[in-house]
Ligand code: ADP
């Protein structure tokens with residue numbers, strides 16, 4: 001983002017107001033048209049005071065019976081209003097002399113607000129006031145309430161929107177046959193219906209946004225999002241990258257050396273990626289596969305395709321533990337082929353690091369694995385042609401871009417992003433539509449399903465007994481300590497306490513501890529010991545969440561499971577069930593369970609398929625968290641809802657293609673209407 005420009009005044013809006021409106025992303029009348037109401041208030045009716053109900057908004061009209069500034073319990077204006085059916089108190093904690101005048105005894109007023117039982121009996125706090133004459137007509141339509149910011153009142157917004165509706169051209173930009181087919185009203189008609197509902201408009205449909213006018217606007221919004229993603233995709237395809245034809249020498253050698261065959265899904269993903277890499281345009285592909293589906297092998301094959309052509313490939317992972325594990329795995333697979341893999345992480349000694357850097361910079365080593373250390377300054381990969389990002393959602397947009405920039409002279413490497421958080425279809429079609437996607441929808445054979453058990457805190461002793469029995473039988477176990485979002489120190493403390501308690505309870509077992517505060521070499525020594533079977537139980541904070549692969553570990557205990565998110569629980573559970581032993585995941589929860597806590601545990605208990613879990617997660621949390629780090633890259637949806645409006649997404653996508661291909665001027669006008677000058681920022 002560049003320097004903050006000071007907002008300029010525009011048509012009837014002074015500089016100060018323009019500045020405030022800019023905070024709402026309102027930079028001109030066109031934006032106001034699309035600034036749609038948050039909700040509506042019904043001022044078309046009066047409610048007699050005697051029948052108002054606490055907790056519900058109402059409009060009453062009556063005469064001010066008394067008005068006084070009371071000093072207890074604190075300074076406030078207290079006004080009693082009567083309408084013949086009853087009386088009601090209205091209170092203002094902040095008030096101006098002009099309000100006192102408007103509310104002087106004997107004046108007639110309409111008050112709109114929520115009624116509640118209060119200090120003085122039934123009351124309204126800070127209701128909206130309007131002075132009226134006796135018998136004055138009521139508004140005929142629902143009153144829109146707009147999203148706003150401090151210093152911009154509803155009345156101002158309404159006036160500005162009305163003005164825009166009168167002066168702006170409200171051209172229909174969507175093809176009429178599409179509107180007819182989808183049963184959607186026209187643009188002008190829809191805007192008027194939303195900003196100025198007619199008296200006969202169904203208030204419920206307006207509130208719930210199921211009204212055809214809402215659907216029309218949401219469809220247009222989805223359409224614009226699809227067009228802008230599609231355009232970004234096409235623009236990227238037009239760039240050039242190094243073509244890396246599949247020569248098959250190294251990839252075949254790796255496959256021949258493995259003790260297993262790739263699954264059908266792995267083979268499919270590999271050939272999709274191989275075809276992309278062979279093209280002279282940068283690949284931008286997301287490899288989605290549930291935990292344990294074998295993404296690392298697919299990545300390794302892609303990296304070898306770069307090496308076969310004499311180019312470099314790098315893989316970035318979000319944690320030290322994971323990067324090291326990838327490095328070890330790749331080294332073990334590739335050393336027999338005569339290939340070295342550089343390892344870049346914060347934990348390597350300076351001298352070793354510098355030696356590796358020099359060999360990467362000279363092109364002597366073609367493969368690198370690392371944490372974000374890979375994107376730090378001194379690293380140069382002059383012949384970088386493929387960048388792989390594991391657990392891509394853990395990185396920000398900027399970090400992924402930085403990796404891409406590591407190549408020479410800004411040459412675009414191919415990008416392969418990997419994620420074990422399955423993305424529900426609606427989300428994939430909206431927020432990830434600029435990526436090609438390969439899916440590993442099959443687990444390698446020989447995995448035994450994981451049994452999940454929910455156990456209350458009170459039965460902790462039984463869990464420990466189970467742990468003892470399993471480990472004495474030669475199995476290994478993880479014990480994951482609770483996530484404590486408020487305090488990292490507390491989280492650490494809990495892990496240490498748990499470690500001490502388990503050491504004491506299980507003297508016959510070898511128990512280890514990893515947490516985020518350990519030095520990298522300590523962490524890695526403990527992980528290595530667990531991997532080698534020298535520890536029976538590994539107590540950890542959530543640092544093991546991502547990608548750790550120890551096939552002999554077949555028991556997972558998660559404490560305070562109710563505090564974890566669904567994706568996280570699924571990831572954690574995926575750490576077991578990787579070998580042939582029957583695996584078990586014990587979720588310990590604390591009573592009492594919150595509504596969401598209960599819902600999450602139920603989902604994780606009933607489902608093992610990551611996609612099903614992700615769908616439920618989207619349902620419980622909404623798309624915001626999934627999209628996470630992508631946000632700065634993708635136009636967010638203001639109105640459309642991925643669940644409620646799911647059936648509009650597919651047609652929006654079709655029409656987007658059609659307009660871009662055959663009606664570029666219309667496409668442009670639509671994007672200008674919705675995105676203004678913002679589209680330029682959207683893409684990288
Ligand atoms: P993830 O997709 O979660 O990253 P990994 O790549 O870590 O999964 O793979 C999980 C485990 O499965 C690893 O031990 C890996 O070597 C093994 N694996 C991968 N592909 C296969 C296969 N086709 N058959 C058997 N085991 C496999």
Ligand code: MG
Pocket residue numbers: 295296390547
């Ligand atoms: Mg992985």
